[in-house]
Amino acid sequence: MDAQTRLGLYRRMILIRTYEDAILREYHADKKPGFDIAKGQIPGEMHLAAGQEPVAAGVCAHLNRDDAVTATHRPHHFAIAKDVDLRKMTAEIFGRVDGLGRGRGGHMHLFDPAVHFSCSGIIAEGLPPALGMAFAFKREGKGRVAVAVTGEGAANQGAFHESLNLAALWKLPVVFVIEDNDWGISVPRSASTCVPSNATRAAAYGMPGERVEDNAVEAVHHVAGRALERARAGEGPSLVEVHTLRLYGHFEGDAQGYREDLSGVPGRDPIPTYEQLLRADGVLDDIAVQDAANTASALVEEAITFAKQSAEPDPSSALDYVFA
Template sequence: MYETMVKIRYFEDTMVEAYSEGKTPVFNIGAGPVPGEMHLCTGQEPAAVGICAHLTKEDTVTSPHRPHHHAIAKGVNLKQMAAEMFGKSTGLGKGKGGHMHLFDPNVKFSCGGIVAAGIPQAAGAALAAKKKGKDWVAVAFIGEGAANAGAFHESLNLAALWKLPLIVVIEDNKYGISVEKRQSTSVVSNDKRATAYGIFGAKVKDNDPVEMYRVCEKAVDRARKGEGPSIIEIETYRFLGHFQGDPELYRDKNEVPTLRLNDPIEKLKEKLLDEENLSLEEIAEMESKAKKEVDEAYQFAWESAYPDPEDALKDVFMDESV
């Protein structure tokens, strides 16, 4: 989990630099080698690694517009993932999807930019697993704002009724874009909503990856045994803006520096050193391995070719009679 968290953080830190190229001194969202919006997950790594540590390639994961930590933790091909963000032909979607539309069927991962849209898709995967008689699990990652969407309630109602192996992980990073949770949500914690469906609910506080692991172990075990869905909300922290270029006028300037004092990667590192008796050399080896994989992925992305213009009409549905 520590190695994966380091990999995620380094991937995002590297993307900050790549995305910023050509977008200064005046921010231009369409400029540079990585055009378009970019939503980074720096600080939210525990939400992904805590549950994905229990998943296999046969389990399904759906993710929203901030998907990188989920994709990396699930084992998405890192080279193809980076190439997709650069719009290269070697990307997961041949450069046509970008960072909000990453699909890797080899590990059953997908994401999309429509709020809450991944929940019914995950419920469908869970239904398929049950009908096939498999012990596969489906996990839908969402932000706390998406828990107010109709798709959340409709999907969980059916999942509870049919006892589907669905787990909804809610990442409470306090903000739905710029709106604080307390201004948009009637309950203090979304795991309380599990009671309405008669299912398991749990809250993980303080962005704790180890506690997230423990809670998710129970939820995944219940799902595999046919005991139905779960809602898990983790209190996590977004160190960066909603998107790169976000002026972040909606939060106090001291909020992020204070949050960074509670960096989950540093806290887990201390735990490994103090409680698990790992050496600094072993820690450094994990960090080096993770960063090497990321560096190779970005190098692959930079060196890959762009699609040919005529490729724009490939892999799309067209009515040839028109």
């Protein structure tokens, strides 16, 4: 992998982490001293993807603007990696009229047709829409692909198995990406799933399956690139599972009393690990690290300012944009 590609992956991961930490700050800013999930400028649940940056950065580096991604209820990293409009996305998270969904969807329902990105708060329900897009792409014949992202817990849902079966049957240009962060909310994978790797399930549906064990962005980039190249060539679907890391709780306010691995989590953070690797290889130095941080911070803070300056929806418009 050339130095420019590696630097691009690093900068994308920095942007994602900077964004998630800024949303973390804003989410909790007015929920003190007692945490109330319903209060504040960002009310409701908040699922952050810190620690899972390598999956989004590695996969989306291969995607074009007109390829499609359907993500999960923890969607910000894939939205950023797919180049969703950062200002409109942030305004949506804040529930403002300039948001992607005019402030009506919130952070689990981000839709940007300009870059063919969507997500869902319903477990595994992003997979069937990805098949629909892949079906259209196949008929169109222009080499476009769809990526369906889900978590390891969702791999036990009916929609997951139905989608793999139909994708293989129709030889659709879709890649299924499973983010295995070890926890389905508070349930460990070992207590919910009968196989140690969901990648082995791909064989049952006649498609290749590969697991990336170390949450390394370059490994994800390599494996995802092979799967996407296969899809573009008309060879059908593939499954890629990445053993990634959830740095924070399932949602903000989650005390994580069920996690026995918390003490070792900071040491598994993929960003400082990748930074050390790039420094050792001469790709990064102090100037490049600071530039990446400054650029990311400027973009994120500008998006947050834009969101805060956007108006809240008028209550009288509650029924607007609703199909009757």
